[in-house]
Amino acid sequence: xxxxxxxxxxxxxxxxxxxxxxxxxxxxxxxxxxxxxxxxxxxxxxxxxxxxx
Amino acid sequence: xxxxxxxxxxxxxxxxxxxxxxxxxxxxxxxxxxxxxxxxxxxxxxxxxxxxxxxxxxxxxxxxxxxxxxxxxxxxxxxxxxxxxxxxxxxxxxxxxxxxxxxxxxxxxxxxxxxxxxxxxxxxxxxxxxxxxxxxxxxxxxxxxxxxxxxxxxxxxxxxxxxxxxxxxxxxxxxxxxxxxxxxxxxxxxxxxxxxxxxxxxxxxxxxxxxxxxxxxxxxxxxxxxxxxxxxxxxxxxxxxxxxxxxxxxxxxxxxxxxxxxxxxxxxxxxxxxxxxxxxxxxxxxxxxxxxxxxxxxxxxxxxxxxxxxxxxxxxxxxxxxxxxxxxxxxxxxxxxxxxxxxxxxxxxxxxxxxxxxxxxxxxxxxxxxxxxxxxxxxxxxxxxxxxxxxxxxxxxxxxxxxxxxxxxxxxxxxxxxxxxxxxxxxxxxxxxxxxxxxxxxxxxxxxxxxxxxxxxxxxxxxxxxxxxxxxxxxxxxxxxxxxxxxxxxxxxxxxxxxxxxxxxxxxxxxxxxxxxxxxxxxxxxxxxxxxxxxxxxxxxxxxxxxxxxxxxxxxxxxxxxxxxxxxxxxxxxxxxxxxxxxxxxxxxxxxxxxxxxxxxxxxxxxxxxxxxxxxxxxxxxxxxxxxxxxxxxxxxxxxxxxxxxxxxxxxxxxxxxxxxxxxxxxxxxxxxxxxxxxxxxxxxxxxxxxxxxxxxxxxxxxxxxxxxxxxxxxxxxxxxxxxxxxxxxxxxxxxxxxxx
Numbered sequence: 001x002x003x004x005x006x007x008x009x010x011x012x013x014x015x016x017x018x019x020x021x022x023x024x025x026x027x028x029x030x031x032x033x034x035x036x037x038x039x040x041x042x043x044x045x046x047x048x049x050x051x052x053x
Numbered sequence: 054x055x056x057x058x059x060x061x062x063x064x065x066x067x068x069x070x071x072x073x074x075x076x077x078x079x080x081x082x083x084x085x086x087x088x089x090x091x092x093x094x095x096x097x098x099x100x101x102x103x104x105x106x107x108x109x110x111x112x113x114x115x116x117x118x119x120x121x122x123x124x125x126x127x128x129x130x131x132x133x134x135x136x137x138x139x140x141x142x143x144x145x146x147x148x149x150x151x152x153x154x155x156x157x158x159x160x161x162x163x164x165x166x167x168x169x170x171x172x173x174x175x176x177x178x179x180x181x182x183x184x185x186x187x188x189x190x191x192x193x194x195x196x197x198x199x200x201x202x203x204x205x206x207x208x209x210x211x212x213x214x215x216x217x218x219x220x221x222x223x224x225x226x227x228x229x230x231x232x233x234x235x236x237x238x239x240x241x242x243x244x245x246x247x248x249x250x251x252x253x254x255x256x257x258x259x260x261x262x263x264x265x266x267x268x269x270x271x272x273x274x275x276x277x278x279x280x281x282x283x284x285x286x287x288x289x290x291x292x293x294x295x296x297x298x299x300x301x302x303x304x305x306x307x308x309x310x311x312x313x314x315x316x317x318x319x320x321x322x323x324x325x326x327x328x329x330x331x332x333x334x335x336x337x338x339x340x341x342x343x344x345x346x347x348x349x350x351x352x353x354x355x356x357x358x359x360x361x362x363x364x365x366x367x368x369x370x371x372x373x374x375x376x377x378x379x380x381x382x383x384x385x386x387x388x389x390x391x392x393x394x395x396x397x398x399x400x401x402x403x404x405x406x407x408x409x410x411x412x413x414x415x416x417x418x419x420x421x422x423x424x425x426x427x428x429x430x431x432x433x434x435x436x437x438x439x440x441x442x443x444x445x446x447x448x449x450x451x452x453x454x455x456x457x458x459x460x461x462x463x464x465x466x467x468x469x470x471x472x473x474x475x476x477x478x479x480x481x482x483x484x485x486x487x488x489x490x491x492x493x494x495x496x497x498x499x500x501x502x503x504x505x506x507x508x509x510x511x512x513x514x515x516x517x518x519x520x521x522x523x524x525x526x527x528x529x530x531x532x533x534x535x536x537x538x539x540x541x542x543x544x545x546x547x548x549x550x551x552x553x554x555x556x557x558x559x560x561x562x563x564x565x566x567x568x569x570x571x572x573x574x575x576x577x578x579x580x581x582x583x584x585x586x587x588x589x590x591x592x593x594x595x596x597x598x599x600x601x602x603x604x605x606x607x608x609x610x611x612x613x614x615x616x617x618x619x620x621x622x623x624x625x626x627x628x629x630x631x632x633x634x635x636x637x638x639x640x641x642x643x644x645x646x647x648x649x650x651x652x653x654x655x656x657x658x659x660x661x662x663x664x665x666x667x668x669x670x671x672x673x674x675x676x677x678x679x680x681x682x683x684x685x686x687x688x689x690x691x692x693x694x695x696x697x698x699x700x701x702x703x704x705x706x707x708x709x710x711x712x713x714x715x716x717x718x719x720x721x722x723x724x725x726x727x728x729x730x731x732x733x734x735x736x737x738x739x740x741x742x743x744x745x746x747x748x749x750x751x752x753x754x755x756x757x758x759x760x761x762x763x764x765x766x767x768x769x770x771x772x773x774x775x776x777x778x779x780x781x782x783x784x785x786x787x788x789x790x791x792x793x794x
Contacts, residue, residue, distance in 0.1 A: 004211075008218060012195065019191045026184055036133030039110040 100140040100148045101165040102155070105711070105726050107136055112160065119158050123151055137165070179299055182292045185230040189285035192226035193278065197776070200278045204773050209271075216268040219277040223261065230284045231257050233291060249428035249474070252435045256465040257283055263462045266455075274459070279466050279775045286783045290474035293482045297495075316347040319391070336394045340385045342575075350392030352377050356576035357388035358548065370549070372576050372592070387548050388575020422499045423747055424477040431473060439464040442766050456768070463770045467761045472754035472782040477747055479790035484743040487793065492727035493708075493736050500722035502747075503706040504740035506687045510635050510733075511678060511700070513692035514646035514653060517710065518628045518660065518730070521693075523550060523604055523620035525557045531608070531616060534566070538583050539608050539618065541565035542590035545572070545579045550606045550620060551590070578606070586611035593617075622652075624659070627731030632660045634734025638741075641686070645669050645677055647696055675699035691733060693717055708733055739793075746793055750786045757782040 025031070107116060113131045116138055120129035125143035132139070140151065148164040155162040199215040207215060234250045234257065241248035257280050264275035316329050319337040329347045332338065340346055342357065358370040361383050370386055373379065379392065443461035450456055485495045495501060515521050528536060540558035543551040544565055558565075568581035568588070578591010589596055589609045598607040598615035609615040635642055644665035646653045653667035666677065674692075678700045681688050690697070690704035698720045701707040707721040710728075718724055725732065761778045764770045 004214075008199075011198065012222075015191055015195050019187060022187045022191075023184065026180060026187070031180075031183065033132040033134045036113060036131060039113060039133055042110040043114050 100142055100146065100151065102138045102140065102148070102151065103163040103165050104131065104136050104138055104155075104160060105163075106161045107131060107133060115158060116155060116160055119154055119160075120151060123154055126151075138162070179292070179295055182233065182288065182295055185233070186285065186288040186292055188226055189230040189281055189288055192222050192230075193281040193285045196222055196278045196281055200275075200772065200776070203275075212273075213268065213271055216264070216275045216277070219275065220265055220268055223264075223277040223281050227257055227261060227280055227284055230281075230288060234284075234287065247432045247436070249432060252432050252465065253283070253287060253469060253474075255436075256280075256462070256469045259458075259462040260466050263459060267459075274772050276462065276466060276772050276775065279772060279779065282776060282779055283466065283469055283471060286471040286779065287474045289783075290471075290478045293475075293478035297478065297481050297485055317341075332394055334394050334396060338392050338394060340390045340392060342385055342387055342389060344385050346379050346381055346383045346385060346392070348381050348392075348394045349396040350379060350394045352379065352390055353393050354391040355388050356574075357390050358386040358576055360384040360386055360549070374576065387546060387573060422477070423502055423744070423751075427473060427476075427751060435465065435468050438468065438762065438766070446768065460765065460768050463768075463775065464762065464765045466775050467765045467770055467778060468758055469779070471779050472750065472757065472786040475783055475786045475790075476750035476754060479787050480743050480746045480750065480793060483746075483790050483793040484739055487739060488723075488732070488736055491732040491735055492725060492729065493732050494724045494726055495722070496724060497722045500706055501740045501743050503687075503722070504689065504736060505744035507640065507689040507705060507737065509641045509643065509681055509686040510689045510691065510737075511643040511645055511674075511681070511704070512632075512662075513674075513690075513694060513697045513700075514644060514648055514656060515622065516693040517691055517697075518625055518632075518644070518656060519622040520625050520728075522623055523553050524623045525554050526619045526621050528557060528561065528618070531618070533563070535608060535610060535616060536561075536563050537566040538568070538588050538610060539590055541568045541583075542571070542579045542581060542588060542608070545581070546590075550604070551579065553620065554590075554606065554618060583610070624656075625728065625730045627729040629660060630731040631733045632662060634731070635737060636661070638734070638737055640689075640737065643677070643681075645674050645700075647671075647674075647694075671696040671699055675703045678703045689737070690721075691730075692721075708736070743793060746790055750789055753785055753789065754782055 030037075104112075104116065107113070113133060116131050117129050120126055120138065120140055123142075123146065125146040127141040127143070129138060129140045131137070140146075152162045152164065196219045199219050203212050203215050231254070234253050237248065237250035238254035241251060260276040260280040260283070264277050264280070266272075267275050315326050316332055317339045318325050318327050318332070319339060324339060332348050337353065338347065338350065346359075352373060352375050354375060355373075356375070357373045359373045359379060360370050361380075373385075373390065378395065379390075439461045442464045443457045446457040446460050447454060481501060484501055488495060512518050531539065536558055540555055540563050543555040543558070546552075566583055568583050571579065571581040573579050574591070574595070576592075577595040578589055580587065580589040580591075582588070588611070590606060593599065593605070593607050593615075596607040596609045596615045598609070598617060604620040605617045606620070607615045607617050632642055641664070642662050644653060644657045644660075644662045646665075646667055647669055648667060650667040653665055657663075657665040666673075669677070674697060678688050678690055682703070682705065687705040690701050690707040691709070692698075692701055692707070693710050694717060697709075698717050701709060701717060701720040706723070708723045708725060709717045709721040710725040710730075711718070723736065757778055761770070761774070764774065
């Protein structure tokens with residue numbers, strides 16, 4: 001059962017990284033225009049003008 | 054929401070600027086740009102444009118590229134979800150120029166008032182809910198992982214360790230993520246009510262408390278995953294619900310922001326642009342052809358014609374001469390006018406009409422939504438069940454309170470309305486998304502439910518079933534030369550009849566004749582010289598023709614007998630489908646109009662509408678709607694004019710096209726974004742299906758409870774069962790809602 005000593009902290013850390021990534025994306029307005037982002041990926045033009053606050 | 058950007062605190066600095074502006078005639082344009090910047094409290098000039106027709110990747114690139122090409126534009130970004138473009142530009146960039154540029158490449162655009170939209174820019178509450186949802190989801194997954202180990206047989210110290218770790222994750226999570234429920238529950242308890250959030254909060258807190266107690270005493274069962282799961286699923290429902298309402302609210306704001314209210318005032322001989330809210334009686338205002346009259350006033354100078362169709366439903370323009378009084382909301386058609394303001398803002402006739410609507414709305418009985426009714430029935434039942442389980446088990450076991458509280462908590466957790474909380478928002482989100490793609494914007498969350506109940510539909514005529522745009526009927530009566538002369542004359546005017554004539558002639562491939570000395574006589578018509586003869590196109594009395602009963606313009610070539618060109622209104626696209634579709638669904642269809650008998654009965658016959666009423670005054674329209682309501686009918690009103698607003702407000706549910714007047718759109722529950730009317734019948738059928746889905750969802754959650762509650766009451770429920778029941782019912786309900794797409 002010593003494996004638990006490693007696996008539990010590791011799983012919590014990985015989950016925490018995921019949560020951190022979610023917070024980061026939320027703070028960076030990545031959920032403001034989901035439909036537009038889904039379509040923009042089809043555009044050939046590079047997006048050199050990300051939305052400014 | 055109806056706060057004008059010209060609030061007193063803003064108006065004073067503007068006053069100063071106008072003083073300096075008139076001192077420096079070259080910078081007259083500057084104040085309006087700065088005004089835009091200030092009213093939105095943003096740096097530089099940000100112009101917001103509404104793009105109702107944008108829908109794909111190509112649209113985004115086209116619009117952004119075209120906007121970036123315009124001089125002075127620093128950056129442009131399209132938001133496809135909101136169908137808006139925000140443009141950062143130098144102070145001297147005029148929105149009208151951007152709109153014209155977009156129109157040239159085929160995109161409809163309207164200017165939005167950024168001051169009105171500022172509230173939606175920072176969507177704090179939505180982001181807050183989303184963050185809590187993320188935290189709850191993270192915690193739920195991690196605890197579930199530990200719980201599975203416990204359920205598959207972890208024992209003794211391992212189980213306790215897992216429970217302790219679960220507790221360490223679950224406690225801070227639920228305290229943070231569950232706040233919206235706790236706050237609501239506290240508020241409803243203080244108000245002496247028993248809302249849906251009271252049993253939810255109680256279940257979460259009880260589950261946590263008991264699990265903590267069990268963990269401390271090395272108990273076998275802990276409900277940490279149930280508590281976080283409950284929080285997560287309910288937050289999903291809450292977020293969907295919030296999103297629908299936020300979209301509706303921002304739509305309402307967008308509609309209010311569509312008409313940037315400015316007026317051109319003559320001050321010391323200079324033309325100054327001011328917000329309409331700053332107009333005072335006695336001001337001299339200038340209204341250009343095509344402009345909407347901003348305030349009630351008396352004409353002091355100029356001749357023109359005025360389109361009153363939005364106010365009265367009349368399809369014929371009225372001739373305007375000095376000394377006449379015009380009402381706010383009329384559209385000036387041919388010549389520039391100068392008006393002396395007699396009543397502005399609150400006192401103008403437009404506002405008085407809006408007040409009428411506000412009264413009609415407050416008199417409307419408050420509709421109880423399905424979700425509210427379910428919550429009202431649900432909360433007491435759950436509390437009584439759980440409390441009696443506690444009493445019964447305490448009595449049976451002779452005072453084993455630990456077991457009794459455990460069972461009471463299990464009852465609360467199992468009956469907890471995960472599925473119930475998702476049942477309505479999931480369906481409403483799916484249905485309003487579907488309707489939005491069809492071009493319908495739902496302003497009110499309960500509009501869908503009310504729409505599902507209608508059995509009678511009342512249509513307005515001008516501007517609703519018809520485009521409010523005339524089309525020439527007898528062009529074949531004209532000789533080819535006459536037609537080309539008429540076309541050349543029509544080119545010289547922006548009068549709707551002239552524009553329609555020009556369009557129709559161009560459609561037949563006619564080339565305009567070459568005229569000299571072309572000039573427009575405002576209020577009368579256009580004249581010119583063709584092959585040495587004087588030619589005129591315009592009003593009957595000016596030309597010397599006989600006045601007819603129908604809408605017509607007259608053409609005189611030299612001294613020949615004038616020819617009348619008759620016009621009829623064109624049917625709105627999709628009007629036939631909408632009427633046919635509604636009749637096929639078994640709805641009774643009415644046509645009510647302020648127009649004359651002949652025009653109304655013709656249209657009714659053409660669309661297959663059996664019941665119609667012509668010459669109806671605004672009050673009579675509203676009366677008809679309330680009469681029908683009193684006969685037990687549920688009425689859907691579709692209208693666009695100011696004369697329809699009272700009827701729109703009185704109806705069970707109402708729809709208006711985006712071209713409608715501000716007041717009419719405000720009074721209606723659903724706004725038609727495109728020109729097509731066909732989605733109205735789709736809305737009726739989709740709403741019926743949506744209501745059926747909501748009821749099915751209630752059915753599903755009731756079935757789950759019928760199975761799970763006896764188990765919980767008899768003390769057989771385990772945390773595993775609670776988790777299974779909860780997630781299974783939530784997922785079935787969500788999937789069932791998605792079937793609507």
